[in-house]
Amino acid sequence: MTNFTDEDLDNYLQNQVDLRHRQVSKSVEDVQKIIKDLTAGVSSKDARFQSIANSGVHNASLKDRPDLVSKWSALLRGRCAYNPAIQVLTPTLFLISVPLQGLMGYKERRTRQWRYYTQSGSRLLSPVREPEKFQQWLELESFVNPSQEWHDARMIIEGDIVPAKVVNVFKEHLEASIKTCGLTSKVSMLESVGSVVRVAVETSEAQIEVELVPTVELMNYWPKRARWPRLFQRWPSTERARCIKSFGFNLMATSNYHWLLSFSRAAQVLLSNIDEDGGCRRKCYRVVRQLKEGVWCPGSKPVITAYHLQTLLFWTCEKYPCTRDWRDFRGCVLRLVQKLHKCVSQHYLRHYFVRSHNLLKYSNTNELDDVAKKINNFLDSPGTYVH
Numbered sequence: 001m002t003n004f005t006d007e008d009l010d011n012y013l014q015n016q017v018d019l020r021h022r023q024v025s026k027s028v029e030d031v032q033k034i035i036k037d038l039t040a041g042v043s044s045k046d047a048r049f050q051s052i053a054n055s056g057v058h059n060a061s062l063k064d065r066p067d068l069v070s071k072w073s074a075l076l077r078g079r080c081a082y083n084p085a086i087q088v089l090t091p092t093l094f095l096i097s098v099p100l101q102g103l104m105g106y107k108e109r110r111t112r113q114w115r116y117y118t119q120s121g122s123r124l125l126s127p128v129r130e131p132e133k134f135q136q137w138l139e140l141e142s143f144v145n146p147s148q149e150w151h152d153a154r155m156i157i158e159g160d161i162v163p164a165k166v167v168n169v170f171k172e173h174l175e176a177s178i179k180t181c182g183l184t185s186k187v188s189m190l191e192s193v194g195s196v197v198r199v200a201v202e203t204s205e206a207q208i209e210v211e212l213v214p215t216v217e218l219m220n221y222w223p224k225r226a227r228w229p230r231l232f233q234r235w236p237s238t239e240r241a242r243c244i245k246s247f248g249f250n251l252m253a254t255s256n257y258h259w260l261l262s263f264s265r266a267a268q269v270l271l272s273n274i275d276e277d278g279g280c281r282r283k284c285y286r287v288v289r290q291l292k293e294g295v296w297c298p299g300s301k302p303v304i305t306a307y308h309l310q311t312l313l314f315w316t317c318e319k320y321p322c323t324r325d326w327r328d329f330r331g332c333v334l335r336l337v338q339k340l341h342k343c344v345s346q347h348y349l350r351h352y353f354v355r356s357h358n359l360l361k362y363s364n365t366n367e368l369d370d371v372a373k374k375i376n377n378f379l380d381s382p383g384t385y386v387h
Contacts, residue, residue, distance in 0.1 A: 002382070003382060003383045004382055004387075005330065006330050008383065008386050008387065009283075009287060009386060010329075011387075012287065012386045013286065013287065016290055017286050017290045020091065024091050026203070026204065026205050027091065027092075027205045028088060028094070030201075031086070031096075031201050031203060031210060032052070032083050032086060034183065034186055034187060034201055034203075035201070035212070036051055036053050036083075037181055037183065038174070038177055038183055038187060039051040039053075040053070040181075041180055041181040042098075045173045045176065046173050047101060047102070048100055048101055048150065049098055049100065049101075049170055049173065050100065052083055052086075052096060052097075052098060052099070054099055054101075055084055055085035055097065055099045055215075055217065056084030056085065056265060084264065085097045085215075087306075087307065089306055090293060090301075090305060090306065091206070091293060092206055092207070092209060093208070093209050093300050093305075094208055095211045095213065096210055096211065096212050097213050097214075097215035097252060097262070098170065098212055098213065098214050098215060099217050100215060100216050100217075101147075103143045103146050103147075103150065103161075103216055104143060104144065104145045104146065105143050105144025106142055106143055106144075106216075107143075108142070109139065109141065109142055115158070115160060116257055117157050117162065117257075131257075132357060133351075133356045133357040134225075134260060134261045134351060134357045135255070135258035135260055135261065136251070136258060136261065137257070137258060138160070138163075138251060138259045139160050139161065140159050140160075141159060154168075154169050161259075162257065163214075163255060163256065163258070163259055164195045164253075164255070164256040166214050167195045167196075167197060170197065174189075174197060174212070175189060185202070186201060186202050187199050187200070187202075188200045194254070194255065194256070195253060195254060195255055196211050196212075197211070197212045197213070198210070198211055199212065209300060213252045215250045215251065215252045216250065216252075216259070217250050218248045218249055218250065219248040220246050220247075220248050221248045221249070222248065222249065223261060225261075225354055226249070226263070226354050227355070228353050233318060235317050235318050236270065243269070244269050245266070247266050248265065249262060249263050249265075249266065250262040250263075250264065250265070261353075261354060263352075263353045267310060270314060271285075271310060271313075274317065275326075277323040277326075278323065279323055279325075279326030279327065280326050280327070280329045281313065283329060284313075284329070284332045284333045285309060285310070285313045288309060288333065288336050288337060288340065289306055291385060291386075292304060292340075295374065295378070295385055296371050296375055296378070297371050303363050303364055303368055303371060304340075304344065304371055308343075308360075309340070311350075311352045311359060312336065312339060312340055312343060313336065315350070315352060316335070316339055320335075334382065337375060337378065337379060338379065340375060341375040341376060343360070344368050345368075345372040347360050347363065347365055347368050348360060
């Protein structure tokens with residue numbers, strides 16, 4: 001067995017991990033500028049779709065809550081380089097949420113029998129697949145004060161805001177905006193997968209595939225089904241958990257009927273402040289992510305993404321909440337890799353906030369087994385890979 005030392009890991013960070021980070025950061029910077037201009041063009045055609053510059057703490061719904069904006073800005077200052085709308089799933093695959101405007105005063109409604117429609121608006125006689133734990137229906141009545149523009153048959157059926165119809169309207173504006181914004185040399189439409197709009201963006205580093213998802217940002221509201229933190233949970237602290245929950249959650253238009261619950265802002269804040277006690281959690285995450293992308297699971301559409309690794313890190317932090325648990329850099333990296341191997345081998349990784357959902361439920365089991373073998377080879381001789 002070939003092992004490695006903390007010094008080997010530090011060299012690996014400097015020579016490979018930091019290089020990848022700089023390349024990805026440059027790609028994010030390029031994509032952010034292009035998509036910002038593109039979504040601003042869409043917004044000029046239909047104000048219900050906002051520029052990504054208006055996401056997160058810049059959301060128009062917060063204009064009357066300067067206290068929250070001030071608190072969040074202070075918490076993220078100097079720690080959050082990326083626009084909160086951008087999630088880097090792999091170095092060449094980004095997920096970007098496009099904020100929706102005009103849906104104000106959200107309140108959770110009692111679960112009712114689900115309704116399903118064709119794209120033309122006809123009621124289906126038999127239901128399709130029931131929503132998952134992290135999905136929900138959305139009605140205009142869920143909002144105290146929806147703007148008049150949302151009373152639109154192109155998006156609404158019998159009072160239900162249908163994500164597939166919202167995506168269709170967005171896609172029409174997007175295709176037109178690529179031309180009117182003079183971005184035809186930088187942005188091209190890709191074939192859609194389900195209800196997700198995909199574009200290819202040319203950057204100075206590489207071609208990046210971007211998934212653009214219309215998103216309802218629900219600030220300062222936490223859904224009942226996300227029972228977090230658990231009772232007597234020691235990480236994060238009660239005060240930090242309360243602050244994180246104030247960032248709220250998103251509802252993303254990723255399927256035909258159901259809106260996907262997303263906690264990207266909460267996860268971003270959790271990750272950005274993860275080593276306040278001087279631990280090595282983030283360093284471990286970066287090393288494992290580099291190994292995942294370079295050795296175990298490369299490619300633009302991997303079965304394991306950065307989102308899965310982030311979730312795994314949060315679970316590990318919760319199980320090992322003490323500062324002393326995160327002092328041994330080498331030992332912590334191996335512990336994280338062992339936990340990843342267990343999850344991939346068992347095809348089971350719980351969603352961190354909606355704990356009843358398995359993030360690997362619909363993943364390709366053959367691909368997961370292949371990744372598990374590669375991780376096992378690493379554990380047999382880790383020094384061969386960290387050099």
